[in-house]
Amino acid sequence: MDNKEIQAKKGATLLQACLENDIYIPNLCYLDDMKEPPASCRLCFVEMDGEGKPIAYCTLQVKAGMIIRTDTPAVRRLQRAALQFLLSAHHVDCGPCPANKKCDLQRMAKFLKVGLKPRHLEKAIKVSEPDNNHSCLVFYPDRCVLCGKCVHVCRRRQERPHLTFAKRGLDTTITFYGERNLPTTPCETCFACVEICPVSAIILKERDKPML
Numbered sequence: 653m654d655n656k657e658i659q660a661k662k663g664a665t666l667l668q669a670c671l672e673n674d675i676y677i678p679n680l681c682y683l684d685d686m687k688e689p690p691a692s693c694r695l696c697f698v699e700m701d702g703e704g705k706p707i708a709y710c711t712l713q714v715k716a717g718m719i720i721r722t723d724t725p726a727v728r729r730l731q732r733a734a735l736q737f738l739l740s741a742h743h744v745d746c747g748p749c750p751a752n753k754k755c756d757l758q759r760m761a762k763f764l765k766v767g768l769k770p771r772h773l774e775k776a777i778k779v780s781e782p783d784n785n786h787s788c789l790v791f792y793p794d795r796c797v798l799c800g801k802c803v804h805v806c807r808r809r810q811e812r813p814h815l816t817f818a819k820r821g822l823d824t825t826i827t828f829y830g831e832r833n834l835p836t837t838p839c840e841t842c843f844a845c846v847e848i849c850p851v852s853a854i855i856l857k858e859r860d861k862p863m864l
Contacts, residue, residue, distance in 0.1 A: 653720045665689070666709035666720065667696050677722060678731050678760045680738075680850060681799040682710045685808070690800055694734040695760070697727045706730055728764065735760055736770040741822075742851070743794035744768045749852055756850035757797070786828045788840050788857050793825055796853035802826060802845035809844050826853070 653675060660669035668684065670677050680693035689710040697706040701719040706727050709720075721727070739757065746752045746768070761768050783791040798817075803826065806815040818827040839845075845854050 654722055660714040664714050666698065666712050666714055666718075669714050670722070675722065676763065677709075678735070678763060679710060680756055680760075680797060681801065683801060683804060683848075686804065693738070693797070693799060695731055697730045698722050699724050699727055731760075732764050732766050735764055735766050738797050739766070739768060739770055742797060743792075749795070750855055751850070751852035755852075783828075784857070786839070786857070789828070789846065790855050790857050791826060791828070792853050792855070795851050796826055797851055798824055798826070799850060801848045801850070802854055805844040805848050809842055810838055814839060815845060 653670065653673070658669060658673045658675075660672070664672075667677060667679060667682055667689075677698070678695040680695055681691070682689050682693075682696065691708045691711050694708065696708055696710045698709050699706050699721040700709075706724075735757075739761070742757065746755070746758065749755070752758075758768070760766075783793065800817070803813075803815045803817060806813045814828055815826060816829060818825050843856065846856055
């Protein structure tokens with residue numbers, strides 16, 4: 653890996669191997685317990701001997717003798733393009749955002765030397781109004797990067813999940829479902845989606861403060 657020999661557990665993905673060996677690779681949609689990572693963010697590219705082009709390696713299992721390069725011009729070009737595309741659909745207003753200074757987009761932009769407001773791409777922000785229909789959560793579509801982590805952890809934690817993808821293509825969004833018909837919702841004690849979101853697109857709804 654980048655002229656350095658590393659070891660990895662059998663069955664681990666290349667992305668796991670890198671992260672466990674303190675080799676940072678931009679990534680957004682990957683979680684350790686995913687059996688089939690979606691590879692949807694198109695950020696975790698590397699070059700591997702024997703392959704004619706860079707590959708997304710969150711889905712590729714390690715094997716002995718692999719020769720990997722993570723910092724080539726082609727890899728960085730693809731990563732920067734993917735990040736700039738994500739930023740073109742993201743409402744960049746870091747100051748009031750709860751994710752400020754711990755945001756994955758900020759971290760990747762700094763690492764890849766990409767401005768948070770790419771000027772050469774047309775903005776493709778979906779909507780600006782937050783979705784307040786949930787009893788205890790608020791969803792900001794214009795912050796969401798569609799990494800799918802919230803959907804994954806909801807399915808993992810809840811017998812009856814309450815988050816899913818809706819619509820298609822550039823109109824794809826996250827939506828709540830099934831929650832309105834329940835007398836109580838497990839969301840009130842879970843908050844896994846809030847904790848896992850890398851950009852604070854889902855946050856807790858502010859409750860009325862008790863009077864002193």
